[in-house]
Each structure stands twice: as C-alpha cells, then as structure tokens.
Amino acid sequence: MARVIHVEVVQRLESRASVDQIKIAVNKMIDDKLKPSAGTFIKRFDDAFLVEHIEAVLISEGNEISCKNGIFSEFQFVYHIYRLNDEGRQRELLESEEDGEELSASSHWTLPCTDFHGLWESLVFESSLKDDLLSFVETTLLFSDKGVDSNFISWNRVVLLHGPPGTGKTSLCKALAQKLSIRMADRYNHCELVEINTHSLFSKWFSESGKLVMKMFSKIHEILETESSLVCVLIDEVESLAHARQSAVKGLEPSDAIRVVNAVLTQIDHIKSYPNVLILTTSNITAGIDLAFVDRADIKQYIGYPSVAAVYEIFKSCVKELQRTNIIHSKDNLVTLKLLELSSFQPSESTNTSLKLYDISKLSEGFSGRTLRKLPFLAHAYFVQKPSVSLTEFLNALEKAVGKFKQDCEELKRT
Ligand SMILES: Nc1ncnc2c1ncn2[C@@H]1O[C@H](COP(=O)(O)OP(=O)(O)OP(=O)(O)O)[C@@H](O)[C@H]1O
Structure with missing residues (x-):
C-alpha cells in the first residue's frame, strides 16, 4: 500500500496558473531535488514558473525521503494547492x-x-x-x-x-x-x-x-x-x-x-x-x-510541558531563524536529535555544537513553549548585545539566559 505524502502548495495571490500546471511543475521539482526537506517550507526555487507562481511548498510526512533511490515511487502524493488570505483578523x-x-x-x-x-x-x-x-x-x-x-x-x-x-x-x-x-x-x-x-x-x-x-x-x-x-x-x-x-x-x-x-x-x-x-x-x-x-x-x-527532545527542536528552530536573519552568522547546521542518539552522544567536530544545545535543552526541561521561544531573545538582549555572533557565542549566551531565568523564578517564588 502506498503511503500518502501531502504536498501543500501556496500559490501566489496574483497567479492565474492552473492546478495541473502547478502539479506538473512541483512534481518535477520533487523529482529533481535530491532530498526535499520534509516538514519545512521550501521557498527558493530554480524553476522560473515556480518563482512566478508559487510562494512555498511543504511536503509532510517522513524525514528521510530521497527520490534518487526510488523510494518516492512507493508514495502517493496528495496535492493541496491554496492561496493565503491576507485580510487579517x-x-x-x-x-x-x-x-x-x-x-x-x-x-x-x-x-x-x-x-x-x-x-x-x-x-x-x-x-x-x-x-x-x-x-x-x-x-x-x-x-x-x-x-x-x-x-x-x-x-x-x-x-x-x-x-x-x-x-x-x-x-x-x-x-x-x-x-x-x-x-x-x-x-x-x-x-x-x-x-x-x-x-x-x-x-x-x-x-x-x-x-x-x-x-x-x-x-x-x-x-x-x-x-x-x-x-x-x-x-x-x-x-x-x-x-x-x-x-x-x-x-x-x-x-x-x-x-x-x-x-x-x-x-x-x-x-x-x-x-x-x-x-x-x-x-x-x-x-x-x-x-x-x-x-x-x-x-x-x-498538553504538557515540552520534553527535552521537544525543547531541543524548539531551540533548534530558533537558531535556524537567527541564522536566516544573520544574527547568528555561522551557518553550521545543528544535527537532529536522532543523529545525536545514533552517534551515542559522542563528541566530534560535527556534533559538538549540537551536544551543547542538547545540554542547554536538558537544563530547560519544565519550561513552557512560550518561555522557550522567549529565551533566545533574552539571551541576545542580556548577553550578546551586538548585531551578529557565531553560533558558539550564541549558545553560551543562551545557557546564561536559561540560568538567569531559573534564578529569577526562584527569587519570585521566595518573595
Ligand atoms: N509546543 C510548542 N512548540 C513550539 N512553540 C510553542 C509550544 N508551546 C508554546 N509555544 C509558543 O508559545 C506561544 C504561546 O502559546 P499559546 O498561547 O498557544 O499557549 P497556551 O497554552 O494557549 O497558553 P495560555 O493558556 O496561557 O493561553 C506560542 O506562540 C508558541 O510560539
């Protein structure tokens, strides 16, 4: 039985392309890409048609989808092509x-x-x-x-x-x-x-x-x-x-x-x-x-407090956003928790920064998602105070911010 893969395509508001045209172009993109990143929006395209008509594509399900080895043939693609309403609340x-x-x-x-x-x-x-x-x-x-x-x-x-x-x-x-x-x-x-x-x-x-x-x-x-x-x-x-x-x-x-x-x-x-x-x-x-x-x-x-694994993912997404906006200038990728587990959490050149983030995540267990999403901001405000930093510098600041937050909570409890 084929496994369903949802392909969510955000069509530009002004685009008049037909559903079939879009399907053909997106299908080709999936075939051409060696590893379309599942679960994250793809916003940059090489194809001129996609640039003109599409804002983003999201492929849901499965983390390790690779088309070159033919795995894609086992999946059934379900397309959802839509436009985003921008009228707001x-x-x-x-x-x-x-x-x-x-x-x-x-x-x-x-x-x-x-x-x-x-x-x-x-x-x-x-x-x-x-x-x-x-x-x-x-x-x-x-x-x-x-x-x-x-x-x-x-x-x-x-x-x-x-x-x-x-x-x-x-x-x-x-x-x-x-x-x-x-x-x-x-x-x-x-x-x-x-x-x-x-x-x-x-x-x-x-x-x-x-x-x-x-x-x-x-x-x-x-x-x-x-x-x-x-x-x-x-x-x-x-x-x-x-x-x-x-x-x-x-x-x-x-x-x-x-x-x-x-x-x-x-x-x-x-x-x-x-x-x-x-x-x-x-x-x-x-x-x-x-x-x-x-x-x-x-x-x-x-819905409870995020586990260490979820904390790691939340922090990782914050780091990615700061890299995108160049507040963190080093482009080194943090690896997935699965990969850290596979490497038995052994330090190496490719896992050192990720292990550091994992340690910070353990310190942050018991924080709400709202607090976790605020901490990178506090880290920058209190402990970075310059427009751009390396990932290592930022993680040091994040660790300090977590410590400060815990201390502030303790003091609040005492008063
Ligand atoms: N599990 C999570 N993963 C990622 N982000 C989260 C998570 N939980 C909370 N957040 C972040 O915290 C913010 C606040 O979440 P939200 O207001 O939905 O929580 P809530 O449980 O409804 O809180 P309240 O009961 O106080 O209204 C969200 O905007 C989101 O960015």
Whole structure:
C-alpha cells in the first residue's frame, strides 16, 4: 500500500496558473531535488514558473525521503494547492443599544490565512500528537458529513485541549483550523475561524448582553447554512464560562453575567447540531469543568510541558531563524536529535555544537513553549548585545539566559 505524502502548495495571490500546471511543475521539482526537506517550507526555487507562481511548498510526512533511490515511487502524493488570505483578523464589534458603547465580542479569520501560515509546523509536541489530533478531527467531520447516526456510533465535534499556561494550546487550535482548511478544501470551499472573546464578554455588563450574544451567533448560523462552509469556533479558557456561571449562581456576579453565559451556552448547543461546525476549546485547569458541552468532548487532549527532545527542536528552530536573519552568522547546521542518539552522544567536530544545545535543552526541561521561544531573545538582549555572533557565542549566551531565568523564578517564588 502506498503511503500518502501531502504536498501543500501556496500559490501566489496574483497567479492565474492552473492546478495541473502547478502539479506538473512541483512534481518535477520533487523529482529533481535530491532530498526535499520534509516538514519545512521550501521557498527558493530554480524553476522560473515556480518563482512566478508559487510562494512555498511543504511536503509532510517522513524525514528521510530521497527520490534518487526510488523510494518516492512507493508514495502517493496528495496535492493541496491554496492561496493565503491576507485580510487579517476581522473584529466583530457589538454595539449597545443603551449607550452606544462597543464590545469586541469575537474575532474572525477567513482560512487559510497569512496570520497562521507555518504555525502548525512551528509547534513541537511529543511524537504523533499533532497528526493524531488532525486525524481525529478529520474523522469527526467525515462522520458528520456522511450523516452517521450518533445513536449507533457516538461522536461529537468538540475538542478540549487542557494543560499548563503557555504550552501552545491556543496556537494548536488555530493551527488545526488552518490545517483543516488546507487539507479539506475539496469538501469545504469556505472556512472560517471564529474566536469568542470570553474575557471581553464579561468585561462589561450590558443589560441587553444576552441579545447581543444572539446577534453575534446569528452570523455564525448564516455561514453554517451553507453546507460547503466549515466554521471552527474557538473558545479560549473555557473555564471562565463555568466560573462566571458559578459566581453568578452564588450571587457574586451581577445577574447580567449569568444572562451572557447562558446565552453563549445555549448558542453553542444550537450550532453544535450543524455537521459543518467544529468547536475548539482550551483550558488551563485539568480538573473537570462544569460545562456539559466540554464534558462530552470526544477529544480531551492534555498538553504538557515540552520534553527535552521537544525543547531541543524548539531551540533548534530558533537558531535556524537567527541564522536566516544573520544574527547568528555561522551557518553550521545543528544535527537532529536522532543523529545525536545514533552517534551515542559522542563528541566530534560535527556534533559538538549540537551536544551543547542538547545540554542547554536538558537544563530547560519544565519550561513552557512560550518561555522557550522567549529565551533566545533574552539571551541576545542580556548577553550578546551586538548585531551578529557565531553560533558558539550564541549558545553560551543562551545557557546564561536559561540560568538567569531559573534564578529569577526562584527569587519570585521566595518573595
Ligand atoms: N509546543 C510548542 N512548540 C513550539 N512553540 C510553542 C509550544 N508551546 C508554546 N509555544 C509558543 O508559545 C506561544 C504561546 O502559546 P499559546 O498561547 O498557544 O499557549 P497556551 O497554552 O494557549 O497558553 P495560555 O493558556 O496561557 O493561553 C506560542 O506562540 C508558541 O510560539
């Protein structure tokens, strides 16, 4: 059986080339290249047609794909050719009839969009977490689309990602929506991500806020009426809905609060009946959240702190970005962790810098992804302070930044 390889091609907005023309040109590029790097965007092309029409190509699956030895013939290529929407975030403002004040109730993106381009690839998790999540959701949408009776096989379209702060939950939801819009473009020709701003919903209590929530959801209903549209609704920190409801019940919040929460929950229940909706939720608490629709989520995925291997990959991607921008001027490549393992972590000319980064990664275990992505910046700000450095100098600075960060955390704990 052939293994599927996804070839995601970003066509330039102004390009009028046909799908077939693009497929032929990209296929040739794959054949010509000795080792197209799987999992990273290819942005430089030799072929004039590709330069004119294509922004980037991404080949997913498999790390060691080499075409010269014929391995490619065992794969089946699935092409996803798309253009990136560059309109950015559209805020939906709701206006109070009472005093004309505006409330930013939700944000919308038409997908796939520039804002989330490459987000999926930038997130590093254990083994197959991302692929499993994508397959779960694809199956969910397929079952809904085919009208499988949920009395026989039960499933629903709710995903809950939970875990400590800064571990990439929100980013993963947005990246997942973007990936679906690319991979399922055959089925859905319009895809939208709607992020409900729960915080701003509770920031000010309008007496008519329940009505405003209904107004906001009526637009989502409108999109959902078109079968070929997919709407991904993101509710970040879903526990804030449960908290607000509990506080309201205990009389700690104004009665308007409960009106907003109930309106949101009722609306979620309504839109859940559409087969072309996906509800993505995140939470920083792992204990049960008192909300029925979350409780019934099929996919409850814990997202924890990155392992040493993931830390290494995250740092490696940061180094690559600093090399691309010439802040690190030496072009020496860091090897993959797999290669370090194969060399039994033995120091050699080709592994020394990678081993240094591996040691720094071990020191950084237990940090969130958000902290890890900030550390290279802090390393430069505190310990480099010049426009361009060698990789070794930079790694020394990174090690110091990790030490300083740990010390700062300790001091914070003591105060
Ligand atoms: N596993 C990871 N791999 C790569 N980058 C990560 C990872 N986790 C977090 N990040 C980085 O940290 C940033 C913050 O992540 P995000 O806001 O998605 O986390 P979160 O879990 O939703 O946090 P919070 O609960 O505080 O909202 C992201 O922009 C991303 O760059």
